[in-house]
Amino acid sequence: MVHKKNKYWCGCPIRFTMKHFGDKWSFLVVRDMMFKGKKYYNEFLEAGEGISTNILASRLRDLEKHGVISKIRDPEKKSKVLYSLTSKGKELIPVMLAMIEWGSKHDPNTEAPQEFIENLRNNPEKIRQDILKRLE
Amino acid sequence: MVHKKNKYWCGCPIRFTMKHFGDKWSFLVVRDMMFKGKKYYNEFLEAGEGISTNILASRLRDLEKHGVISKIRDPEKKSKVLYSLTSKGKELIPVMLAMIEWGSKHDPNTEAPQEFIENLRNNPEKIRQDILKRLE
DNA sequence: CTGTATCCTTAGGGATACTG
DNA sequence: CAGTATCCCTAAGGATACAG
Numbered sequence: 001m002v003h004k005k006n007k008y009w010c011g012c013p014i015r016f017t018m019k020h021f022g023d024k025w026s027f028l029v030v031r032d033m034m035f036k037g038k039k040y041y042n043e044f045l046e047a048g049e050g051i052s053t054n055i056l057a058s059r060l061r062d063l064e065k066h067g068v069i070s071k072i073r074d075p076e077k078k079s080k081v082l083y084s085l086t087s088k089g090k091e092l093i094p095v096m097l098a099m100i101e102w103g104s105k106h107d108p109n110t111e112a113p114q115e116f117i118e119n120l121r122n123n124p125e126k127i128r129q130d131i132l133k134r135l136e
Numbered sequence: 137m138v139h140k141k142n143k144y145w146c147g148c149p150i151r152f153t154m155k156h157f158g159d160k161w162s163f164l165v166v167r168d169m170m171f172k173g174k175k176y177y178n179e180f181l182e183a184g185e186g187i188s189t190n191i192l193a194s195r196l197r198d199l200e201k202h203g204v205i206s207k208i209r210d211p212e213k214k215s216k217v218l219y220s221l222t223s224k225g226k227e228l229i230p231v232m233l234a235m236i237e238w239g240s241k242h243d244p245n246t247e248a249p250q251e252f253i254e255n256l257r258n259n260p261e262k263i264r265q266d267i268l269k270r271l272e
Numbered sequence: 273c274t275g276t277a278t279c280c281t282t283a284g285g286g287a288t289a290c291t292g
Numbered sequence: 293c294a295g296t297a298t299c300c301c302t303a304a305g306g307a308t309a310c311a312g
Contacts, residue, residue, distance in 0.1 A: 013236045041274050054306085054307095079274095080273065094238075106152070106156070
């Protein structure tokens with residue numbers, strides 16, 4: 001282990017990570033993009049979590065500012081704006097998966113399908129690749 | 137991949153996890169216990185992040201209520217209260233490590249020692265075991 | 273459809289004094 | 293030492309109307 005001043009190293013990257021996507025709503029937006037395939041403003045709005053328009057706009061702005069997501073005009077439907085995860089955003093997959101594993105283990109009412117959790121435990125890298133492919 | 141209503145499964149364990157230790161201060165307390173070996177109320181207070189007494193007490197209470205930490209009277213110094221991570225709390229190590237990896241990669245001013253990050257990338261399980269052992 | 277602009281309310285949190 | 297008890301204050305967030 002690495003030490004610093006006689007203690008284990010402090011882990012400030014954790015604070016950094018929290019600052020960049022640790023907000024409740026940011027988490028849920030990233031989750032929706034990563035696992036639910038959501039791409040459009042109104043899809044996030046209708047996600048059923050009850051986020052309001054100004055808050056959503058603010059979080060999308062922040063996430064974009066931090067380079068976690070990007071927005072373009074949808075090439076297919078030119079009237080729509082298309083949000084997607086940047087590579088920096090996709091690198092959050094392991095963080096999300098770790099939270100899924102912990103949450104599903106400790107939530108008695110988890111909605112996580114047993115099959116998914118088993119796959120996640122047995123072969124997280126496979127799951128990561130699957131999600132990455134889905135996001136292309 | 138597992139589907140649900142034509143979409144990839146929703147990942148509500150993420151919301152669950154966030155609810156149980158996703159608060160800024162809770163994160164930092166867990167971080168301090170996990171990586172800095174802090175155990176005492178005043179050690180958390182003096183961590184340099186500037187948490188105030190009422191907030192710290194509130195977070196410790198919540199984390200204990202959620203079963204992430206436990207408190208006992210210090211068997212060595214009977215006048216002190218000893219906080220420690222429960223097994224549920226220790227299972228957060230992978231979450232924290234994933235955040236460390238992401239944060240140190242994207243923070244230009246990261247404090248994470250290169251050596252630690254390389255070890256983390258090459259053999260995360262080893263790191264996890266080291267931390268676990270340290271927490272015994 | 274994708275946001276702003278505004279208003280209003282509340283919970284969270286800093287500062288600090290105090291207690292068993 | 294390990295917290296309570298207050299007070300105060302601001303920033304976050306809900307609701308809603310509206311705009312490009």
